Every structure is written in structure tokens, then in C-alpha cells.
Amino acid sequence: MRGLCWVTTAALLSNFVLAVDRSNFKTCDQSSFCRRQRATPEGRNVYVVVMSSLHVEPSSLSMQLLNLDTKERLQMELSGLRGNMVRLKINEVNPLSKRYEPPIGDVLVKEPEKDNLHMMLSSSSSVSVALGDTTVVVNANPFRIDFIMDKEPVMSVNAKGLLNIEHLREKSHFRVNKEEPAGEEEPAGEEGADKEEENGEKEQKEPEKTEEEKATDDQDRDLWEETFKTHTDSKPKGPSSVGLDVSFPGFEHVYGLPEHADSLLLKSTKSTDPYRLYNLDVFEYELNSPMALYGSVPVLIAHSEKRTLGMFWMNVAETWIDIRSVIADKTMFSKLVDFVKGDSDIPQIDTHWFSESGIIDVMFLLGPKPNNVFQQYAKLTGTTALPPLFAIAYHQSRWNYNDEEDVASVVAGYDEHDIPLDVLWLDIEHTDGKRYFTWDAHKFPNSVDMINKVAAKGRKMVTIIDPHIKKDDNYFVHKEATEKGHYVKNKDGSDYEGWCWPGSSGWLDFLNPEVRQFWANKLQPDEYVGSTLDLYTWNDMNEPSVFNGPEITMHKDAVHFGGWEHRDVHNMYGTYLHRSTFEGQLQRSDNQKRPFVLSRAFFAGSQRYGAVWTGDNTGEWTHLKIALPMLMTLNLVGITLSGADVGGFFKNPEPELLTRWYQAAAYQPFFRAHAHLDTRRREPWLLPAEHLRAVREAVRTRYSLLPYWYTLFYNAESTGSPIMKPLWVDFPAEKDTFAIEDEHLVGSALLVHPVTDAGVAGVNVYLPGTDQVWYSVDTYEKFTGGRQHYIAVNLEKIPVFQRGGFIIPRKMRIRRAAILAKNDPYTLVVTLDRKGRARGDLYIDDYQTFDYRQGAYIHKEFILEDSQLTSKSLNPSQSGFVTKSWLERVIVAGVTTKPTSIKLTGNSVQPQQLDFTFDPSKQLLTIRKPGINIAEDFVISFQ
Incomplete structure (x- = not known):
């Protein structure tokens, strides 16, 4: 959320200057082990x-x-x-x-x-x-x-x-300096005399050390303790x-x-620092840099x-x-x-x-x-757990929505302006003095009623809960954590203390299974008073961020459960919090409802617990641009439910930039707008009319494609495949795709080229595959693969193409929230390949529970070949799960000849002729109202 080093919030607001202070973070030369390892000579072969x-x-x-x-x-x-x-x-x-x-x-x-x-x-x-x-x-x-x-x-x-x-060693067995071995006596007897004679008089003053010798002594001291700025890190194990x-x-x-704000293709570090993996709270991070960020x-x-x-x-x-x-x-x-x-x-x-x-x-x-x-x-x-449907819809956040009236006003604004919304978020100011699991009694006196009113419209809410706990004896979380010894310890065994949003804080030791259970218990409605099952969680600052700590994080010699030093486990701390919150949400619903937790810090395996985002980005064109390789990289390593704050967390993006950001993010896995406390309000209806129309269309397009997105997430849970992926993943032998990072695939069927520069009239789009045909999703115009195309753009649209040979399920009736469309009909959009074939699938369940793991789901495969569109089940039992949704329309692009008739056959319907239209100029066939339940097997034949 907000990496503010150790400045106060008030100081930030009075002097809102943004720039990463690189001096707060180590270079390789300032990290003794990095310096030593990097100096290992090549070819030593010992x-x-x-x-x-x-x-x-x-x-x-x-x-x-x-x-x-x-x-x-x-x-x-x-x-x-x-x-x-x-x-x-x-x-x-x-x-x-x-x-x-x-x-x-x-x-x-x-x-x-x-x-x-x-x-x-x-x-x-x-x-x-x-x-x-x-x-x-x-x-x-x-x-x-x-x-x-x-x-x-x-x-x-x-x-x-x-x-x-x-090798681990005793300190006394290692040379503290280069004059003499530590703890070794002076030579005695004749041998000692000989040594003395060789070296001159014993009292003779030692020669002044060279700079190189002084540097070596400093390095030796770094083996047992290391100083960075005002912080000294003791190393008891050396x-x-x-x-x-x-x-x-x-x-x-x-x-x-990941995570680096850098290119998709990793670069040579010959002239730079190495890529660093060390979870850190970096205030307005630098672009095109190997510096560490929030996750590893x-x-x-x-x-x-x-x-x-x-x-x-x-x-x-x-x-x-x-x-x-x-x-x-x-x-x-x-x-x-x-x-x-x-x-x-x-x-x-x-x-x-x-x-x-x-x-x-x-x-x-x-x-x-x-x-x-x-x-x-x-x-x-592991794979990304199948999220509840609302998690992959649109989210609106801000630091902070002020009170219950503000929340009601924002939610109503989305309805008034016909923009779908699934989740409304509250940042740290909703709490009682930064005490998590509490509410500000003046601003949110009726939180349960507020949440229920939002939920009545099919929506959810999220509150932020960070790992730093305010040191206040009257605060129930702190009191219990202290009594039970649940805090991370200093090297002397006392509770570790640092500064974060509440002031003096302690950090719960999530390596301890008992602490994870303690945290999970705090999420239960009887302990998190004012919450309901429609309230979900945002874990921020969990690198962990410590405002007055070295590199704005925890001291490495702090001690965790099992006696492990923080240096041993640092990059896992945020994941342990993410996991604890995930397990708490499971517990509160008796393992019935799928959790949703957003985390800023992450490590390998974090995908099992929910979403991550790219942290404190900035409302600039360069940050919109860098989000693409950052998110593709996360998807390549299994963290598929990931996104970047729409509009940038910092600064005030101009209307064109904000519009382009919405258009790009509508095709990214996690879709959330968020902004800093000191930025202007950014709700879409505050934009000029033409930008509002474009933003509305972008969000509504996301909702129409939710059946496709949800199916992708189901398949990703099964296979571990990325969802937002570089072109080379599907075109592995096409070298021209290997360095492309300004466009991406959504699944295998959609190619998206966001507009990431101001005032452009067109963009160059590379469409891969010399044997492929691509269709504009707006006009169904055909384009050949294996080459670059210049595509004119306006404010209303960005270039998006559907690949020939694919079938995408959509819902064209857009509701105010995703779950309200669960019984609405489907449209199948079919784009034929060069041989007149296409294939796709559709996954449906109840969108919120784990019943699908017992077979309560519908999974359909659609195949069009030999002038027949066939639907067959990939889960024949379906375990009693039913849907009211039906097939409303089939759009087939790439049809060269108008059919004379189209017939539907299925197990529960009589064979019937279907109405259709054909546009020869667009080679577009539209079949109207087949009317069959989408769960049924059927065949649509073209004569």
C-alpha cells in the first residue's frame, strides 16, 4: 500500500514528493555476503x-x-x-x-x-x-x-x-584481523626467537596498513556483524x-x-547489480532496475x-x-x-x-x-486456487473511503452510471487508531449494516489487516499476543519492537503454527466484531515493513519460532501471513466458502492463498507500460491472480492515461483501482464524458468475458498454466515473439495490445503464427499471423484479437455485479481457423463454494468442424449441479458461404431449424436463440 519509510503520515501529506530513496536499500557492495560471493573467481574449481x-x-x-x-x-x-x-x-x-x-x-x-x-x-x-x-x-x-x-x-x-x-564456524576459530590468529599465543622458545628475529624488534611499530589491507579487515568484521547506515546486524552464526x-x-x-520493475526478458547484470530477491517496502519504486521489491x-x-x-x-x-x-x-x-x-x-x-x-x-x-x-x-x-467469481471482477479501492455515507455514495455512483462493481475496499483509516480487527466508531458505527447493504446488491467488501500490532495494553490483539508470547523476538529474547502505521508495534511470529491459528481465530465474526462473511481481507506491509528498521524491514538478527533468525526466513514472512488469513477465512465459513485475500509480499507457493499486486506504482505512462512485463512474469512463475493498481497509487493521472489504464487492466487477471490518500478522487464518473464512456465500456467488456476468465482460472488450477502470458508461450518456436512485452495473450484465444503512450493514432501489433488467422473482436476483420500490423486506435478501444480456431463463451447482459448474471444466457463467439475449425470450453459452478471439488460443476467442450458445432460434457456426472443459463446466440466469424439452413439437435429438445443472419462482407454468421440449456449436449448443423 504505502511505503513511507519512517516519515509520518502528516509529514508526507505536507510535502508530497515522490522518489525512491536508493540510499535506504543496499547495493551488492553494501551486502557483505553478496560482495564475497560475487568475488568468487571463475574457474577456481576447488x-x-x-x-x-x-x-x-x-x-x-x-x-x-x-x-x-x-x-x-x-x-x-x-x-x-x-x-x-x-x-x-x-x-x-x-x-x-x-x-x-x-x-x-x-x-x-x-x-x-x-x-x-x-x-x-x-x-x-x-x-x-x-x-x-x-x-x-x-x-x-x-x-x-x-x-x-x-x-x-x-x-x-x-x-x-x-x-x-x-561453512559455519566458531568465532574464536576465525582470524579477526590479519595481524595474528584470534586467541593464539606468542611463539615461545627458539622458534619464537627465530620469528622475532625475522620480524625485527618486538616493540617495533607495525607499518601503516594499506587501503587494501584495511578493506580486508573490514570484510572480516562483516562476517560477524555488519553495519548499514545506523543499523548494526549481529551474526551470531557468522x-x-x-x-x-x-x-x-x-x-x-x-x-x-519476480519481483522487479523491469523488462520481461532478463538482462545481463555485467554492468549492474545482480537481480535481488529480498522482500522490501520500496516507496515509489524505480523502473528498469534489478532492485528488490515486495515479493520474491x-x-x-x-x-x-x-x-x-x-x-x-x-x-x-x-x-x-x-x-x-x-x-x-x-x-x-x-x-x-x-x-x-x-x-x-x-x-x-x-x-x-x-x-x-x-x-x-x-x-x-x-x-x-x-x-x-x-x-x-x-x-x-501448487497452483492458483480457483477464486470466487467476484475476485476476478472489478474492484474499487482508495486510501481511504471516509465513512459509511461515503461507501454508500460510491456504490450508488456505480449503479447510477451503469458501471459494474463487485468489491468496495477500505484502507487503514477505517480502523480505531490503526488497531486492526476494529472499526472507527465515529466513521463506521454500523459496519455490519453497511456490509449487508453492499452485499444486498451482490457485492462484497474488503478491509485491510496488516501484520504490525499496535503496542497498546488496552488493545485485545496486543494484550493476548503479549501474554501468549506470540511476537517475533529480539536476540535477547524480548519482544521485537519497531515503528509502523500505529506507531510502536510488534510483529506476530507467523512461522509458529500456534500464531497462525491465533490469527485465524481473530478473523472469526465473534472476534472481528463488526465483520460478516461478506467481508474479505487485504494483507499489506507484510514484507514485513518496519519504518525504522534496516532497509525499512525487520532486523536480520530478530528470532522466530524454532530459534531461526529472521535472515533465514525473511522472504517467507509475507506468505505465512497470507496463509494465516486464508485459513482464517476458511475457518469462519466452516471450510465452505472460497477465501479471497490480497497480499503485497509473496514467495513461491503464495499462489495457493490468493491474489497479489505490484505495490506502490505511480500514475505515469511508464508505470502503465511496465505493468505488462511485471504481470506476465508473475504468471510465468505460477502467480496468476495478479494485477497492478489502475491509475497508479501515486499522483493524479490525466484522463487519457486513466482511461488507457482501465482498458489495459480489463484484460489483466486482478482488476482493482486504487489511489493514495493525497490524490484527487478518481471514480470513473468524475472523468470527462468521452473518457467515462470509454471506461464504462472497458469494465463492461471485462464482465462480458467473465465466463472465459473463470474457465481459464479453473483450468489454471488444474494445470498450473499462466493466464496472462507472453506470446512465446503459445508460439515457442517463433523467435520474433521472445522479447515482445507490449502485448500479451489472455489464455490462448485472445491477444491484447494495450495503448501505453499518450496521444497516439495507431500502434504496431505483432500477430504471431504464419499459419494463424486473427480476428478483431470489434469488427471481426481478419488479419494474417506471422507479421506486424499497424492498427489505428481511438479513445474508445484498444486492439484486441481473437485467434482463429477458438470459441469463447461470453455473457452479453451486463449486471451491476457478476453473481447477478449467474442464470443469464451465453453467447458463443467462434472464430474459424484456416481449415474452418474451432474449439473452446466453458466451466460453471456455484462461483463461491468448494462443492466443485466433489464434482458439482459443469464443464463443456465445444468443437466446430465439418459444418457441425458440437457441445459435449467433460464432467458427465455433474453431481446434481444444474444451471438455468441457456444458449442465446452463436456468432461464427470466417464463414465463406451462407448456409441454406441450420438445425439444432439435443437429448431434451426436438430437432429444430434455427434463425440466422449472414453478413458476406464480414463473413459473419449469427445464429439466434438456440434456446437450449447450456449444460446439455447438443449439435448445431450447418447445411
């Missing part, structure tokens, strides 16, 4: 496999790695995972203390099922195994792992020799970072690693015309990733395969991953196609 330690099981290889310099040992396990994945784990053989690994069920849904590795070759110098079509070769000296597909290397681990695990390099020969394009998903996807691969670095501590574009060294592969014939250069992407603590735990997703990678990752961390 680790070898101790082949005598090799232990072979059907699904795994385990072995020890020896550091030739230090003689320290690591334990490595390489496992095959079901679904064409390989897992690599590396840890110390006997660590001084246990290193953190996320418990099963927190990041991973469950312990991954193993798959057999077939032994191919074992010798004194290497071991080779096969998983499906992939050969994995472990080289002993130097240690290195290569993945071979179709006789080509596609991934290499430790090819650069950057494996580096900082240095504990882990690092590893992974290379992708044959690849030029890599994606992923350490997943990288490599894509080429031949194949798609992925890797998931499962570490929840602060992480940095370097990326380089290089030319592959073919001599490195000569013993493995004939990598390439001829003298052509082979591109390669080198990546270097390093985290502050934990172990190396990497899952390699072997594809080989994009959808295979998405399914593989979904097996590990």
Missing part, C-alpha cells in the same frame, strides 16, 4: 567428488564433495523427480548447527515424488544416469554436472567453478552464505525472478526455439542472481557430445545464484515445452 563416497539408489545418487583448498566436505544428493525433474541438494557434511530448510507444506506442497534414475556409466572420473530423454553426467574432478538432451548440453552446474558454501553457478548452453533468452520467486525459465527449461532455487533468505550472455566454450563439452558441427558460435546464458543462509536446494525443470515447465513447477509449489 571441489572434487570423492568417488569412494558414491552411494547409488534407484532414484538418487549421493556423494561427498571435497574442497581441495580447505579440506572441508559437502554432502550432495541428486534425485530424479516424477514429472521430468531433477533435484540437487548440497549441504555441509556435519554443520556446526542446522541450516534452515522450509518445512514441507510451506513452500513445497508435499515431498516431491521420486522417479528412477537409470544408471548408464560409472567410472573413477564420472557417473552418468538417465531420466527419461535426459542424460545427467556428474564429473568428478573438477566437480560439475551436465544435462544432455537430444545429444546437446542444455544445462551445466558448477561449470564456472563458483560453488561456494561458507558467515553462512551459499552460492552456485548454472549455465544454459544454446539459450539466449531467460525469464522470471526464485524461478528462472530458459527458452529457445528448440526447448524450454526451468530452475527453482528453493531458498527463502536474501538472494542475488547474476546473469551473463556469453558464447559457449565448446571444448568443455567435447568429451560429452559432439555439441555442434562446424564453426558457428553457440550462445549461452550463465547464471550465478547466492543466498545469505540455508542450503543449496535446486529443482531443475526439464520441460521440454513451456507448458511442461509450468506443470512441473505446479507439482512442486
Whole structure:
């Protein structure tokens, strides 16, 4: 919501100046472990496999790695995972203390099922195994792992020799400075005399240290404590970072690693800091930067015309990733395969991953196609839970709607101006003095009545609940949390304290299952007095944001449940809150109603608990533009229910910008308008008339497409596939699509090119697929694929195309809220491919409960081929679920010849001729009122 550092709200309002203060956030050079790991020299190759330690099981290889310099040992396990994945784990053989690994069920849904590795070759110098079509070769000296597909290397681990695990050690056993070993006595006897003689008189003054020696001493001190600005971070376990390099020969394009306000295609970090993953509250974030933002998903996807691969670095501590574009060294592969014939250069992407603590735990997703990678990752961390229908409709928010009268006025305004609305949001000012789970008794004295009046129109409400708890002995949440010891602790065992919106605050320790249950209980109507089951939740500031903390977050030496330091678990804190709220909403409805929770912070697996958004964006054209790659990146790593604040959180967007933002967001998964306290009111009816018309049309278009969106979310829950996706996902061999980020697909049927520049008369749209035909959704004009088209635009519309060969279900009767249209009829929009065929599906359930998991749903498949449109059920039982919705219209684009007649047949209706019209200039056939229930199987035949 609002990253204000430690300034007060009053100060902000009196001096509303926006710019990220980069000095509040570390660079790699200011992060000692990042600096050390990044300085690891390439090609040092200090680790070898101790082949005598090799232990072979059907699904795994385990072995020890020896550091030739230090003689320290690591334990490595390489496992095959079901679904064409390989897992690599590396840890110390006997660590001084246990290193953190996320418990099963927190990041991973469950312990991954193993798959057999077939032994191919074992010798004194290497071991080779096969998983499906992939050969994995472990080289002993130097240690290195290569993945071979179709006789080509596609991934290499430790090819650069950057494996580096900082072994845990006692402080007294490490040199504090370079003059003498800590705790070691002066040399004695003859040997001591000899030393003294060599070094001159004992009393002789030591020479002045060079700048390099001083820097080394400073770095040594950073191993045990580190200072940034006014904050000193103690490190009782000393240095504990882990690092590893992974290379992708044959690849030029890599994606992923949210969250960054940067391009879809990940860039080389040769001249910049690495990409940083460390959940932070960044006030008006910078664009085109590798700086960390609110969430972290350490997943990288490599894509080429031949194949798609992925890797998931499962570490929840602060992480940095370097990326380089290089030319592959073919001599490195000569013993493995004939990598390439001829003298052509082979591109390669080198990546270097390093985290502050934990172990190396990497899952390699072997594809080989994009959808295979998405399914593989979904097996590990889960999919986006099917949201209730209102969650994917339109939401209106502001910091803040002032009182109950203001809420009623805004809701009425949407009805008056014929704009659909499903959810009205309240920010922090609705509370009693920033005490969450409370209401301001003067502004919201009758909250239950207010919520019920909104719900009577088919709508919901959302209130914000943040993780910082006001330290007030009269505040029931604080009182109970203190008594039960539920707060995060300082290193001395006292309750951690910092500053946030309420002033002095404590932070609940959501790593503790008891605290998660405590929080879930607070969401029950008997404890959250003034709430109802129609009130849902927004979790903000959960990075966590601490206004007076280092980098505006929690101190790393704070202590969590189990004795883990905050440094070990930082990137998971927000997800634990998200999960706790999700579970509280489940509990309050006795596990009957699907929750809805919006979170700002996230990690891998957050998709299981609800929506995220891109945080404190700004009402500028550049922020509208950057939202597209940011949201596509989130979708690529499984976080599909995601969006960006319409209009930007900060500043006052001009009418054209706000209009274009609504038009873009109408085709993005999570659709919410939100604005800062100090901005002008932005309800659509405050716009000039022409802009209001365009915004109304954009929102209504979203509602007409809700059957399609809802079906996409159902399928995404099943498969883990993205919903808002880059073009290359569906056109993986078309290199022209690989860097496109100003347009996207919604599912596989719609292509959207938002207008993201002011005052333009037209845009260039690339339509992929040389064998494809695309149709304008407004005019049904046909366009050929595999090339760019100039499309004229006006204020009313943005370019949207339906792909030939697809059928999209729509509802053309627009109600004031989505659920009110549940029994309304459907229109099927059919766009034929070059062979006159099309296919699509429609999913229907009660839109709010979990009954669909017991089969209470309708799932229809529509196929048009050989002049017949056939509807058949993909869930024949339907478990008694029924719908009153019927088929009102079928629109078929791309019909070259007018039919002589059209006949409907079905199990419950007599065969009948249907009315239709045909427009030869548009090649458009419209079939009117088939009238059959949409749940029934039927055939519409064209004669």
C-alpha cells in the first residue's frame, strides 16, 4: 500500500514528493555476503567428488564433495523427480548447527515424488544416469554436472567453478584481523626467537596498513556483524552464505525472478547489480532496475526455439542472481557430445545464484515445452486456487473511503452510471487508531449494516489487516499476543519492537503454527466484531515493513519460532501471513466458502492463498507500460491472480492515461483501482464524458468475458498454466515473439495490445503464427499471423484479437455485479481457423463454494468442424449441479458461404431449424436463440 519509510503520515501529506530513496536499500557492495560471493573467481574449481563416497539408489545418487583448498566436505544428493525433474541438494557434511530448510507444506506442497534414475556409466572420473530423454553426467574432478538432451548440453552446474558454501564456524576459530590468529599465543622458545628475529624488534611499530589491507579487515568484521547506515546486524552464526553457478548452453533468452520493475526478458547484470530477491517496502519504486521489491520467486525459465527449461532455487533468505550472455566454450563439452558441427558460435546464458543462509536446494525443470515447465513447477509449489467469481471482477479501492455515507455514495455512483462493481475496499483509516480487527466508531458505527447493504446488491467488501500490532495494553490483539508470547523476538529474547502505521508495534511470529491459528481465530465474526462473511481481507506491509528498521524491514538478527533468525526466513514472512488469513477465512465459513485475500509480499507457493499486486506504482505512462512485463512474469512463475493498481497509487493521472489504464487492466487477471490518500478522487464518473464512456465500456467488456476468465482460472488450477502470458508461450518456436512485452495473450484465444503512450493514432501489433488467422473482436476483420500490423486506435478501444480456431463463451447482459448474471444466457463467439475449425470450453459452478471439488460443476467442450458445432460434457456426472443459463446466440466469424439452413439437435429438445443472419462482407454468421440449456449436449448443423 504505502511505503513511507519512517516519515509520518502528516509529514508526507505536507510535502508530497515522490522518489525512491536508493540510499535506504543496499547495493551488492553494501551486502557483505553478496560482495564475497560475487568475488568468487571463475574457474577456481576447488571441489572434487570423492568417488569412494558414491552411494547409488534407484532414484538418487549421493556423494561427498571435497574442497581441495580447505579440506572441508559437502554432502550432495541428486534425485530424479516424477514429472521430468531433477533435484540437487548440497549441504555441509556435519554443520556446526542446522541450516534452515522450509518445512514441507510451506513452500513445497508435499515431498516431491521420486522417479528412477537409470544408471548408464560409472567410472573413477564420472557417473552418468538417465531420466527419461535426459542424460545427467556428474564429473568428478573438477566437480560439475551436465544435462544432455537430444545429444546437446542444455544445462551445466558448477561449470564456472563458483560453488561456494561458507561453512559455519566458531568465532574464536576465525582470524579477526590479519595481524595474528584470534586467541593464539606468542611463539615461545627458539622458534619464537627465530620469528622475532625475522620480524625485527618486538616493540617495533607495525607499518601503516594499506587501503587494501584495511578493506580486508573490514570484510572480516562483516562476517560477524555488519553495519548499514545506523543499523548494526549481529551474526551470531557468522558467515553462512551459499552460492552456485548454472549455465544454459544454446539459450539466449531467460525469464522470471519476480519481483522487479523491469523488462520481461532478463538482462545481463555485467554492468549492474545482480537481480535481488529480498522482500522490501520500496516507496515509489524505480523502473528498469534489478532492485528488490515486495515479493520474491526464485524461478528462472530458459527458452529457445528448440526447448524450454526451468530452475527453482528453493531458498527463502536474501538472494542475488547474476546473469551473463556469453558464447559457449565448446571444448568443455567435447568429451560429452559432439555439441555442434562446424564453426558457428553457440550462445549461452550463465547464471550465478547466492543466498545469505540455508542450503543449496535446486529443482531443475526439464520441460521440454513451456507448458511442461509450468506443470512441473505446479507439482512442486501448487497452483492458483480457483477464486470466487467476484475476485476476478472489478474492484474499487482508495486510501481511504471516509465513512459509511461515503461507501454508500460510491456504490450508488456505480449503479447510477451503469458501471459494474463487485468489491468496495477500505484502507487503514477505517480502523480505531490503526488497531486492526476494529472499526472507527465515529466513521463506521454500523459496519455490519453497511456490509449487508453492499452485499444486498451482490457485492462484497474488503478491509485491510496488516501484520504490525499496535503496542497498546488496552488493545485485545496486543494484550493476548503479549501474554501468549506470540511476537517475533529480539536476540535477547524480548519482544521485537519497531515503528509502523500505529506507531510502536510488534510483529506476530507467523512461522509458529500456534500464531497462525491465533490469527485465524481473530478473523472469526465473534472476534472481528463488526465483520460478516461478506467481508474479505487485504494483507499489506507484510514484507514485513518496519519504518525504522534496516532497509525499512525487520532486523536480520530478530528470532522466530524454532530459534531461526529472521535472515533465514525473511522472504517467507509475507506468505505465512497470507496463509494465516486464508485459513482464517476458511475457518469462519466452516471450510465452505472460497477465501479471497490480497497480499503485497509473496514467495513461491503464495499462489495457493490468493491474489497479489505490484505495490506502490505511480500514475505515469511508464508505470502503465511496465505493468505488462511485471504481470506476465508473475504468471510465468505460477502467480496468476495478479494485477497492478489502475491509475497508479501515486499522483493524479490525466484522463487519457486513466482511461488507457482501465482498458489495459480489463484484460489483466486482478482488476482493482486504487489511489493514495493525497490524490484527487478518481471514480470513473468524475472523468470527462468521452473518457467515462470509454471506461464504462472497458469494465463492461471485462464482465462480458467473465465466463472465459473463470474457465481459464479453473483450468489454471488444474494445470498450473499462466493466464496472462507472453506470446512465446503459445508460439515457442517463433523467435520474433521472445522479447515482445507490449502485448500479451489472455489464455490462448485472445491477444491484447494495450495503448501505453499518450496521444497516439495507431500502434504496431505483432500477430504471431504464419499459419494463424486473427480476428478483431470489434469488427471481426481478419488479419494474417506471422507479421506486424499497424492498427489505428481511438479513445474508445484498444486492439484486441481473437485467434482463429477458438470459441469463447461470453455473457452479453451486463449486471451491476457478476453473481447477478449467474442464470443469464451465453453467447458463443467462434472464430474459424484456416481449415474452418474451432474449439473452446466453458466451466460453471456455484462461483463461491468448494462443492466443485466433489464434482458439482459443469464443464463443456465445444468443437466446430465439418459444418457441425458440437457441445459435449467433460464432467458427465455433474453431481446434481444444474444451471438455468441457456444458449442465446452463436456468432461464427470466417464463414465463406451462407448456409441454406441450420438445425439444432439435443437429448431434451426436438430437432429444430434455427434463425440466422449472414453478413458476406464480414463473413459473419449469427445464429439466434438456440434456446437450449447450456449444460446439455447438443449439435448445431450447418447445411
